[in-house]
Amino acid sequence: MHRPSAWKRPAAALLAGLLLPDPAAALDCSGEHTTPAAVKGMDGEPLPPGETVTVRGRIGGAFLGGDRLDGFFLQARTDGRPAGVFVYTPEPEPGWTEILRPDRRVAVRARTDRYRGRIQLHRVEAVADCGRAPVEPAALDWPPDVPLEALAGVRVRLTRPLTVTGHHELGRYGSLHLASERLFHPNSAPPGDPEAPVLVLDDGSYSRDPRPIPHLDPEGSRRVGDRVTALTGVLTRAFDAWRLHPTQAPDFEAANPRPEAPESPGETERRVGLVNLGNYFLTPGERGADTIAEREDQETALGRLVAGIDADVLAVVELENRAGAPADLAERVAGAGFRAVEGPERLGEDAIRNALLYRPDRVRPVGTPRVARHEAFVRPPLAQRFRSEEGHAFTVVVAHFKSKGGCPEAGDVDRGEGCWSERRLREARALAAWAADLPRPVLLAGDLNAYAREAPIRHLRRAGFRDLLRAALPARDRYTYVYRGRSGYLDHLLLRGGPEAEAGRWPVNADEPQKVPEPDSVWRATDHDPVWVDLPASAP
Helix, strand or coil: CCCCCCCHHHHHHHHHHHHCCCHHHHCCCCCCCECHHHHHCCCCCCCCCCCEEEEEEEEEEEECCCCCCCEEEEEEEECCEEEEEEEECCCCCCCHHHHCCCCEEEEEEEEEEEECCEEEEEEEEEEEEEEECCCCCEEECCCCCCCHHHHCCCEEEECCCEEEEECCCHHHHCCEEEECCCCECCCCCCCCCCCCCCEEECCCCCCCCCCCCCCCCCCCCCCCCCEEEECEEEEEEECCEEEEEECCCCEEECCCCCCCCCCCCCCCEEEEEEEEEEEECCCCCCCCCCCHHHHHHHHHHHHHHHHHHCCCEEEEEEEECCCCHHHHHHHHHHCCCCEECCCCCCCCCCCEEEEEEECCCCCEEEEEEEECCCCCCCCCCEEEEEECCCCCEEEEEEEECCCCCCCCCCCCCCCCCCCCHHHHHHHHHHHHHHHCCCCCCEEEEEECCCCCCCHHHHHHHHCCCEEHHHHHCCHHHCCCEEECCEEECCEEEEEECCCCCEEEECCCCCCCCCCCCCCCCCCCCCCCCCEEEEEECCCC
């Protein structure tokens, strides 16, 4: 391609300036224009892509820059109704950033466009500053009582507090999931509403791994159950969700403060605790920690968790399946007061296993441990009988059913209870039959990967197991796990035989956000909350 010589370039630029009108100079605030409502076709057909239009309105929110949204939202009232449109502006001209600020009236010449189905403007040619013009946010109730499409691209103000129901995207994308109240899984007890609307509180950016992480409290957390009491921002639809990009800092209320550890069991009781270790591997780089330093942090957090539960017998799942792993767990995590139940060097062929630890000053094992060897089990359950000097006698079974993930293409697919529900039901049937020969009372403690109203748990209840958590906890507290903004309990304490027993949970994990590092603490030691039951003395 021929390039003009250096002395010709200024002349060519001067000639172009004389022959072509300056787009910015040709645009003023009083000329003919269209509205965001007309661009989006709110009263008819939207303008087709590729048309050059001049749109005038007020800026409801500006998020310029590649680390934000690369644009701004322009809104105006038409027939008394607000309407807004996003203006994609990745490379603003010098001086535009001083104009493109919230609460300014502007005229913009750009082209109509579609991006992932959303109507927007792009290829901005000119911008005219029409002066300051404060934007009064539109009131938005939640659950919404108006079609949200009518308010897309408009600055809104939530009229009532919302509850943080999910934080699974906080560390990666800087967003929280909000609802009118904490949402529960539809298969929990009582069932949650699967149609409850969710609003994503975003951070004015679609970038990954924001630093610092937004929306955190002074302790560096943001727990599920906290509330947003004041929220104003621009409403938009993106990535299959309704989102709000705040134009002023949200006001939060710590409605679900971090809890104290449960009180220790009484001298006449023996506590059994259940802990999902979150893949504790002594070998770095396997399913657990990637480095020795990360493993040591995990051990510190899990050690604080075990100490806080103050259990006499500890049922654990997601432990590395190798020889010596239970003894290593007792020594490195639980502490000198615990011993591991001596069982097979490996339990099954899976990468993780179940294990039992106990405090010999409080209980002693009776007989040898038993293993449920049935083809249905992915990770064979382990059982041990315990006694105490005070007259306690009980059998603990620790189990970990197949997860809902890794779905097959056909067969045991998700039919409302997650994938592999038929496999989990076979595990439940095999476990109930096997446990029938164990001396009572029998406490089944495990991550069964099934909610209270799903087939595996229903079968175990029909087999005579009592759901201790369902009996002990009010409906609002029946959760040990939060999955994509839905709470529920997958970790169960089921008792066959024996007297009534007090059960509880310690919500130190599920409500805490992931990917938010907080070293040397118990918070988010794993992704499941530990649960416990205090068994009274009973006849042998």
